[in-house]
Amino acid sequence: MSRRDGAADEALVRRIFEEHGAAMLAYAARLTGDRARGEAVVQDVLLRVWRHPEILAGPARASLFATIRDIAGGAPAGEAMAMLGAVEALPPEHRDVLNVLYFQGRDIAEASASLGVPAGAVKERSYQALRQLRAAVAG
DSSP states (O other), X not given: OOOOOHHHHHHHHHHXXXXXXXXXHHHHHHHHTOHHHHHHHXXXXXXXXXXXXXXXXXXXXXXXXXXXXXXXXXXXXXXXXXXXXXXXXXXXXXXXXXXXXXXXXXXXXXXXXXXXXXXXXXXXXHHHHHHHHHXXXXX
16 A cells, blocks of 8 residues: 655645635535535545545545535534544644634635744744644544
C-alpha cells in the first residue's frame, strides 16, 4: 500500500469544499430536514472522498450528490459522528482553523486575518488538525 500525500489530500478536500460545499450543504440539509444533520452528512462525504478519492472518478458533482443521497437516506452517519467527536477533541485553535477554512470557506489569507495569526500558523494548524483527525477516524 502506498503512502498518501497529506498535503494532496488536504488540497483535494479543500477544492471539493470550495467548489461544491455550499450546494452540498443545502442539498444535505434539505434531504435530512436539519442543518446540523446536513453538516454531518457533508462531513461524512468529505471523509469518504478523503479516504477514497476514486469516488470522484466520474463527474465529481454527480458523485458527491449521489453519496450525499446515499448517506442521508441510510442509517445515521456513523462516520460523521465519529468525525464530530474527533473534531471536538482537537485543541481549540485547530478547531477554529478548520471552521474558518472548511465551513466558512475562507482561504489561507482570509483565515489568517480572521483569526489574527500568521498564514504559516493557519497552514500548520490545518495540517496538524487534519493529521489528528485522520489518526482518530482510522482507529
